[in-house]
Amino acid sequence: MALQKIAFVGLGIMGLPMARNLVRAGYTVTGHNRSRGKVDALVADGGVGADSVADAVADADAVITMLPDSPDVEALLAGEGGVFSHARPGTLVIDMSTIRPDVSRTLAQQGQERGLKVLDAPVSGGEAGAIEGALSIMVGGEQADFDTARPVFDVLGKTPVLVGPHGAGQTVKAANQLIVAGHLQLLAEALVFLEAHGVETGPGLEVLGGGLAGSTVLQRKGEAMRERNFQPGFRIALHDKDLRIVTDAARTSGVTVPLGAQVAQLVGSLNRQGHGDLDHSALLKLVEELSGRKH
Amino acid sequence: MALQKIAFVGLGIMGLPMARNLVRAGYTVTGHNRSRGKVDALVADGGVGADSVADAVADADAVITMLPDSPDVEALLAGEGGVFSHARPGTLVIDMSTIRPDVSRTLAQQGQERGLKVLDAPVSGGEAGAIEGALSIMVGGEQADFDTARPVFDVLGKTPVLVGPHGAGQTVKAANQLIVAGHLQLLAEALVFLEAHGVETGPGLEVLGGGLAGSTVLQRKGEAMRERNFQPGFRIALHDKDLRIVTDAARTSGVTVPLGAQVAQLVGSLNRQGHGDLDHSALLKLVEELSGRKH
Numbered sequence: 269m270a271l272q273k274i275a276f277v278g279l280g281i282m283g284l285p286m287a288r289n290l291v292r293a294g295y296t297v298t299g300h301n302r303s304r305g306k307v308d309a310l311v312a313d314g315g316v317g318a319d320s321v322a323d324a325v326a327d328a329d330a331v332i333t334m335l336p337d338s339p340d341v342e343a344l345l346a347g348e349g350g351v352f353s354h355a356r357p358g359t360l361v362i363d364m365s366t367i368r369p370d371v372s373r374t375l376a377q378q379g380q381e382r383g384l385k386v387l388d389a390p391v392s393g394g395e396a397g398a399i400e401g402a403l404s405i406m407v408g409g410e411q412a413d414f415d416t417a418r419p420v421f422d423v424l425g426k427t428p429v430l431v432g433p434h435g436a437g438q439t440v441k442a443a444n445q446l447i448v449a450g451h452l453q454l455l456a457e458a459l460v461f462l463e464a465h466g467v468e469t470g471p472g473l474e475v476l477g478g479g480l481a482g483s484t485v486l487q488r489k490g491e492a493m494r495e496r497n498f499q500p501g502f503r504i505a506l507h508d509k510d511l512r513i514v515t516d517a518a519r520t521s522g523v524t525v526p527l528g529a530q531v532a533q534l535v536g537s538l539n540r541q542g543h544g545d546l547d548h549s550a551l552l553k554l555v556e557e558l559s560g561r562k563h
Numbered sequence: 564m565a566l567q568k569i570a571f572v573g574l575g576i577m578g579l580p581m582a583r584n585l586v587r588a589g590y591t592v593t594g595h596n597r598s599r600g601k602v603d604a605l606v607a608d609g610g611v612g613a614d615s616v617a618d619a620v621a622d623a624d625a626v627i628t629m630l631p632d633s634p635d636v637e638a639l640l641a642g643e644g645g646v647f648s649h650a651r652p653g654t655l656v657i658d659m660s661t662i663r664p665d666v667s668r669t670l671a672q673q674g675q676e677r678g679l680k681v682l683d684a685p686v687s688g689g690e691a692g693a694i695e696g697a698l699s700i701m702v703g704g705e706q707a708d709f710d711t712a713r714p715v716f717d718v719l720g721k722t723p724v725l726v727g728p729h730g731a732g733q734t735v736k737a738a739n740q741l742i743v744a745g746h747l748q749l750l751a752e753a754l755v756f757l758e759a760h761g762v763e764t765g766p767g768l769e770v771l772g773g774g775l776a777g778s779t780v781l782q783r784k785g786e787a788m789r790e791r792n793f794q795p796g797f798r799i800a801l802h803d804k805d806l807r808i809v810t811d812a813a814r815t816s817g818v819t820v821p822l823g824a825q826v827a828q829l830v831g832s833l834n835r836q837g838h839g840d841l842d843h844s845a846l847l848k849l850v851e852e853l854s855g856r857k858h
Contacts, residue, residue, distance in 0.1 A: 432766075476742065
């Protein structure tokens, strides 16, 4: 079955540009959002507006959800008057939010019990990736459903990858957030270390980037960190939420992540200290403070 | 002054192929090593053998040293009968070992007091990089001396970079080793985390490598780590030595490196547990043991 009518719920910083890209690609996109302004923006670009979840999903081949956190997705999908109550049997429900893997698994089971098909498909790449249709998409669920959703994923991102059963997409996203936070913290430690020893960090980062220490974080964030430019990008507040998912999922599976746990604590501290709206590279601020080198 | 006659002291796993590349490039290379066998190997390839440091350096335009650790370099350069006693005034002394930045600074000063020119120029890229002449070279010292040494560096590596004053090369190498160890540990944590949740780690690493979590460590070590192939590569024992340099240098400069300190402890434990001859990616073994998932 080729998908044509798509309900898109959650038209935030990520969701709105994603929905726009689907409109441009020729899909009939019906948008719903808690605040009506975003719906009007989508309608102005050729989408259809819906005032309720029931209206949005009633006629849809697929429902895409893009919401901030696990409780939001649980309420929207399984709650009273939610997607699972109103979608037609056979509808493909694709949650692209970043939430807990165990919640994704539970929701997939509940959806299947109502005759729906469910995928978890969190993304990486941020607002820029959403606008450019260049998101990384990590998908958990069944192969046949992945194949059905593939044309939609190809509009939203570059290389959608099916990484395992329900929840596996969220697990890979969690691992992604663990690694990214760790790489940022290590780069912050290295930068302060180099500065404290009088090294020219421009050439220093150049030579580090060319060897085994190279990383995408260094390429994309190195210069901004040297300049203490912490404009987001990806906000500390969201990374804090994601690292709680990591440490919770690690704990429930008996996995010990020493560096992951420590950087989760540092990101959490930064968030609670009021820096939630800075880019996650602002981990550098903590390293400076711990080293008596406040700017 | 163009360099032509080079004394090369320390013909180990790294030093011998480096000296051979200089012979091939047309330099007159006089080799000295504690054990004579390596000297004979260099002579067989067109080098000159020397039985003592005095003989090796007496007529040299430049002296290159490539030794295991700080005390070795101190003894060879500043010790009785060492390079500083026997080299002609004006000789360029290039230490390419990985040692403590403060030791490099002290040795540079002692050498200058005797009328010598000194550079610290540690490398990254391992035995393969030494053989292929593809090392990353991080140089501390004066611009004029860097310019003089540049043709030699271009034989040994790709992009030599002058990163600051005496000791700065060692500082950048230390930062390199901090980042590399951290990236390996984070990848180990992510792998065990994914495996424990039933994710297919092949596609999982593919999607992680394509996004902000991408790294040279993931590219070069990811598959071997999935297969538990810990053939070196770069040995835990050497990385342990290098991380002691990192934590010592951080402590003396008042810099706090939370992730660096923790991974230094993990590498140290692995070394003391008898795994010093495994590749540094064997950090994965500790994460498995901490997570009750011993292979």
